[in-house]
Amino acid sequence: DVKVTQSSRYLVKRTGEKVFLECVQDMDHENMFWYRQDPGLGLRLIYFSYDVKMKEKGDIPEGYSVSREKKERFSLILESASTNQTSMYLCASSSAGQGGELFFGEGSRLTVL
Amino acid sequence: RKEVEQDPGPFNVPEGATVAFNCTYSNSASQSFFWYRQDCRKEPKLLMSVYSSGNEDGRFTAQLNRASQYISLLIRDSKLSDSATYLCVVTDSGNTPLVFGKGTRLSVIA
Numbered sequence: 001d002v003k004v005t006q007s008s009r010y011l012v013k014r015t016g017e018k019v020f021l022e023c024v025q026d027m028d029h030e031n032m033f034w035y036r037q038d039p040g041l042g043l044r045l046i047y048f049s050y051d052v053k054m055k056e057k058g059d060i061p062e063g064y065s066v067s068r069e070k071k072e073r074f075s076l077i078l079e080s081a082s083t084n085q086t087s088m089y090l091c092a093s094s095s096a097g098q099g100g101e102l103f104f105g106e107g108s109r110l111t112v113l
Numbered sequence: 114r115k116e117v118e119q120d121p122g123p124f125n126v127p128e129g130a131t132v133a134f135n136c137t138y139s140n141s142a143s144q145s146f147f148w149y150r151q152d153c154r155k156e157p158k159l160l161m162s163v164y165s166s167g168n169e170d171g172r173f174t175a176q177l178n179r180a181s182q183y184i185s186l187l188i189r190d191s192k193l194s195d196s197a198t199y200l201c202v203v204t205d206s207g208n209t210p211l212v213f214g215k216g217t218r219l220s221v222i223a
Contacts, residue, residue: 033210040121042215043157043200058210090156101147102211104156 002027006091006105013112019078021108023091029103030096032074034058034066036087037107043090049074050096081112116140117214119201125220130191134217136201137183146177146184149200151216157200160186191221 007022025032033048035058045058047066055066063085067075074093078085088109092102116139126132138146146163161168163175163184174187184203188195201214 035213040215043213045210048210101159102157104158106156 002103004091004093004103004105006089006108008108009106011108011110013081013110015082015112017081017112019081019110019112021076021078021089021091021110023074023076023105024072025074025091025093025103026072027093027095027103028071029093030071031094032068033092033094033102034064034074034076035090035092036060037090038087046076046089078110081110083112086110086112117201117203117212119214119217121215121217123218123220125222126191127222128191128193130221131187131189132191132219133185133187134199134201134219135183135185136214136217137181138201138203138212139182140203140205140212141182142205143182143203145204146175147202147211148173148175148184148186149202149213151198151200153197157213160199188219191219193221193223195219196221 004025034046035043037043044060049055049068065077088107090107091105094102119136148160149157150160151157163177167176172189176185198216198218200216202211204211
Protein backbone atom coordinates (compact mmCIF):
# COMPACT_ATOMS: atom_id res chain seq x y z
CA ASP A 1 0.00 0.00 0.00
CA VAL A 2 1.38 3.37 -1.00
CA LYS A 3 2.23 5.67 1.80
CA VAL A 4 3.23 9.22 2.56
CA THR A 5 4.16 9.59 6.19
CA GLN A 6 4.39 12.87 8.05
CA SER A 7 6.43 12.74 11.21
CA SER A 8 4.08 14.56 13.55
CA ARG A 9 0.30 14.77 13.51
CA TYR A 10 0.12 17.56 16.08
CA LEU A 11 2.73 20.08 17.17
CA VAL A 12 2.60 23.05 19.48
CA LYS A 13 5.47 25.52 19.23
CA ARG A 14 6.25 28.98 20.52
CA THR A 15 6.79 32.08 18.43
CA GLY A 16 10.38 32.26 17.24
CA GLU A 17 11.09 28.54 17.50
CA LYS A 18 12.55 26.63 14.57
CA VAL A 19 10.18 23.95 13.36
CA PHE A 20 10.92 20.90 11.22
CA LEU A 21 8.16 19.01 9.47
CA GLU A 22 9.32 15.74 7.96
CA CYS A 23 7.71 13.82 5.13
CA VAL A 24 8.70 10.42 3.77
CA GLN A 25 7.20 8.54 0.83
CA ASP A 26 7.75 4.92 -0.06
CA MET A 27 6.60 5.02 -3.69
CA ASP A 28 9.87 6.11 -5.30
CA HIS A 29 8.12 9.27 -6.53
CA GLU A 30 10.16 12.00 -8.10
CA ASN A 31 7.84 14.85 -7.15
CA MET A 32 7.11 16.04 -3.66
CA PHE A 33 5.06 18.99 -2.42
CA TRP A 34 4.25 20.91 0.72
CA TYR A 35 0.85 22.59 1.09
CA ARG A 36 -0.87 24.36 3.89
CA GLN A 37 -4.62 24.27 4.30
CA ASP A 38 -6.63 26.91 6.11
CA PRO A 39 -10.40 27.37 6.42
CA GLY A 40 -11.73 29.49 3.59
CA LEU A 41 -8.37 29.57 1.82
CA GLY A 42 -8.10 26.00 0.61
CA LEU A 43 -4.83 24.28 -0.23
CA ARG A 44 -1.93 26.60 -0.95
CA LEU A 45 1.37 25.40 -2.34
CA ILE A 46 4.42 26.37 -0.29
CA TYR A 47 7.31 24.58 -2.01
CA PHE A 48 7.81 21.65 -4.31
CA SER A 49 10.60 19.50 -5.61
CA TYR A 50 10.97 17.43 -8.77
CA ASP A 51 14.28 15.86 -7.87
CA VAL A 52 16.79 15.38 -5.12
CA LYS A 53 18.45 18.65 -4.09
CA MET A 54 16.02 20.55 -6.27
CA LYS A 55 13.37 22.92 -4.94
CA GLU A 56 10.96 25.42 -6.38
CA LYS A 57 8.89 28.10 -4.67
CA GLY A 58 5.17 27.69 -4.70
CA ASP A 59 2.58 30.39 -4.13
CA ILE A 60 3.39 31.21 -0.49
CA PRO A 61 7.07 30.43 0.26
CA GLU A 62 7.72 33.35 2.60
CA GLY A 63 8.76 32.23 6.05
CA TYR A 64 9.50 28.68 4.91
CA SER A 65 12.37 26.70 3.47
CA VAL A 66 12.69 23.07 2.37
CA SER A 67 15.28 20.36 2.09
CA ARG A 68 15.38 17.34 -0.19
CA GLU A 69 18.60 15.46 0.45
CA LYS A 70 17.11 12.07 -0.41
CA LYS A 71 14.48 11.12 -2.94
CA GLU A 72 12.07 9.77 -0.39
CA ARG A 73 12.29 12.63 2.11
CA PHE A 74 11.10 16.22 1.85
CA SER A 75 11.38 18.46 4.88
CA LEU A 76 9.64 21.76 5.54
CA ILE A 77 11.42 24.19 7.82
CA LEU A 78 10.02 27.20 9.60
CA GLU A 79 13.12 29.15 10.62
CA SER A 80 11.28 31.31 13.13
CA ALA A 81 7.70 30.27 13.67
CA SER A 82 5.03 32.94 13.84
CA THR A 83 1.39 32.74 14.91
CA ASN A 84 0.19 33.21 11.33
CA GLN A 85 1.88 29.92 10.47
CA THR A 86 -0.62 28.05 12.63
CA SER A 87 -2.17 25.73 10.07
CA MET A 88 -2.60 22.21 8.73
CA TYR A 89 0.44 21.21 6.67
CA LEU A 90 0.04 18.55 4.03
CA CYS A 91 2.85 16.77 2.24
CA ALA A 92 2.19 15.04 -1.08
CA SER A 93 4.07 13.10 -3.71
CA SER A 94 3.50 12.08 -7.31
CA SER A 95 5.22 10.24 -10.09
CA ALA A 96 7.04 12.30 -12.72
CA GLY A 97 4.91 13.16 -15.73
CA GLN A 98 1.87 11.51 -14.25
CA GLY A 99 0.41 14.79 -13.02
CA GLY A 100 -2.90 14.42 -11.38
CA GLU A 101 -2.66 11.77 -8.77
CA LEU A 102 -1.12 13.25 -5.71
CA PHE A 103 -0.76 11.04 -2.69
CA PHE A 104 -1.09 13.00 0.52
CA GLY A 105 0.11 12.37 4.01
CA GLU A 106 -2.35 12.61 6.89
CA GLY A 107 -1.23 16.13 7.68
CA SER A 108 0.55 17.89 10.51
CA ARG A 109 -1.45 20.35 12.53
CA LEU A 110 0.87 23.05 13.81
CA THR A 111 -0.13 25.54 16.47
CA VAL A 112 2.21 28.44 17.12
CA LEU A 113 1.59 30.22 20.41
CA ARG B 114 -2.34 34.17 -11.46
CA LYS B 115 -3.96 30.84 -12.17
CA GLU B 116 -7.29 30.50 -10.42
CA VAL B 117 -9.78 27.76 -9.87
CA GLU B 118 -13.14 28.85 -8.54
CA GLN B 119 -15.77 26.74 -6.85
CA ASP B 120 -19.00 27.43 -5.02
CA PRO B 121 -18.06 26.69 -1.39
CA GLY B 122 -21.53 25.44 -0.49
CA PRO B 123 -22.51 23.80 1.71
CA PHE B 124 -24.85 21.78 -0.42
CA ASN B 125 -27.30 20.00 1.86
CA VAL B 126 -29.17 17.29 -0.02
CA PRO B 127 -31.35 14.34 0.99
CA GLU B 128 -30.26 10.78 0.37
CA GLY B 129 -31.05 9.69 -3.15
CA ALA B 130 -30.83 13.18 -4.60
CA THR B 131 -28.79 14.18 -7.61
CA VAL B 132 -26.35 17.01 -7.03
CA ALA B 133 -24.01 18.84 -9.37
CA PHE B 134 -20.96 21.01 -8.71
CA ASN B 135 -19.32 23.34 -11.15
CA CYS B 136 -15.83 24.73 -11.19
CA THR B 137 -14.29 27.39 -13.44
CA TYR B 138 -10.62 27.83 -14.24
CA SER B 139 -8.85 30.90 -15.54
CA ASN B 140 -5.89 29.42 -17.41
CA SER B 141 -6.91 28.47 -20.94
CA ALA B 142 -3.68 26.47 -21.26
CA SER B 143 -4.82 24.01 -18.61
CA GLN B 144 -4.50 20.48 -19.88
CA SER B 145 -5.51 18.14 -17.11
CA PHE B 146 -8.47 18.21 -14.78
CA PHE B 147 -9.43 16.26 -11.70
CA TRP B 148 -11.85 15.98 -8.84
CA TYR B 149 -10.46 15.19 -5.41
CA ARG B 150 -12.47 14.28 -2.36
CA GLN B 151 -11.56 15.30 1.18
CA ASP B 152 -13.37 13.83 4.15
CA CYS B 153 -13.55 15.77 7.38
CA ARG B 154 -10.13 15.85 9.11
CA LYS B 155 -8.61 13.66 6.42
CA GLU B 156 -6.24 14.22 3.53
CA PRO B 157 -7.50 14.79 -0.04
CA LYS B 158 -7.70 11.78 -2.32
CA LEU B 159 -8.18 11.52 -6.06
CA LEU B 160 -11.81 10.86 -6.94
CA MET B 161 -11.59 10.90 -10.72
CA SER B 162 -9.88 12.47 -13.68
CA VAL B 163 -11.94 14.54 -16.10
CA TYR B 164 -11.62 13.81 -19.80
CA SER B 165 -12.72 15.97 -22.71
CA SER B 166 -15.33 13.45 -23.73
CA GLY B 167 -16.71 13.24 -20.21
CA ASN B 168 -16.40 10.18 -18.05
CA GLU B 169 -18.42 8.20 -15.61
CA ASP B 170 -17.52 6.10 -12.59
CA GLY B 171 -20.54 4.50 -11.06
CA ARG B 172 -22.77 7.23 -9.68
CA PHE B 173 -20.24 9.94 -10.52
CA THR B 174 -20.02 11.75 -13.85
CA ALA B 175 -17.43 14.36 -14.71
CA GLN B 176 -17.62 16.72 -17.65
CA LEU B 177 -15.26 19.27 -19.17
CA ASN B 178 -16.21 22.30 -21.23
CA ARG B 179 -13.00 23.79 -22.62
CA ALA B 180 -14.74 26.60 -24.49
CA SER B 181 -16.31 27.93 -21.30
CA GLN B 182 -13.45 26.79 -19.08
CA TYR B 183 -15.44 24.86 -16.57
CA ILE B 184 -15.67 21.33 -15.29
CA SER B 185 -18.53 19.69 -13.48
CA LEU B 186 -19.18 16.76 -11.19
CA LEU B 187 -22.57 15.08 -11.02
CA ILE B 188 -23.43 12.69 -8.22
CA ARG B 189 -26.53 10.57 -8.67
CA ASP B 190 -28.42 8.73 -5.93
CA SER B 191 -26.47 10.47 -3.17
CA LYS B 192 -25.40 8.37 -0.18
CA LEU B 193 -24.63 9.51 3.34
CA SER B 194 -21.05 8.43 2.69
CA ASP B 195 -20.75 10.99 -0.11
CA SER B 196 -20.65 13.75 2.50
CA ALA B 197 -17.27 15.39 2.02
CA THR B 198 -15.57 18.37 0.44
CA TYR B 199 -14.99 18.07 -3.30
CA LEU B 200 -11.94 19.82 -4.69
CA CYS B 201 -11.62 20.85 -8.32
CA VAL B 202 -8.03 20.59 -9.56
CA VAL B 203 -6.32 21.65 -12.78
CA THR B 204 -2.81 21.61 -14.14
CA ASP B 205 -1.03 22.86 -17.25
CA SER B 206 0.90 19.70 -17.94
CA GLY B 207 1.98 16.42 -16.50
CA ASN B 208 4.66 17.93 -14.35
CA THR B 209 3.26 21.28 -13.31
CA PRO B 210 1.98 21.65 -9.77
CA LEU B 211 -1.73 21.16 -9.44
CA VAL B 212 -3.90 24.17 -8.73
CA PHE B 213 -6.64 23.39 -6.24
CA GLY B 214 -9.99 25.08 -5.88
CA LYS B 215 -11.09 25.85 -2.34
CA GLY B 216 -13.62 23.05 -2.40
CA THR B 217 -17.37 22.55 -2.28
CA ARG B 218 -18.81 21.01 0.85
CA LEU B 219 -21.55 18.42 0.43
CA SER B 220 -23.72 17.11 3.25
CA VAL B 221 -26.07 14.26 2.43
CA ILE B 222 -28.86 14.05 4.97
CA ALA B 223 -30.93 10.98 5.90
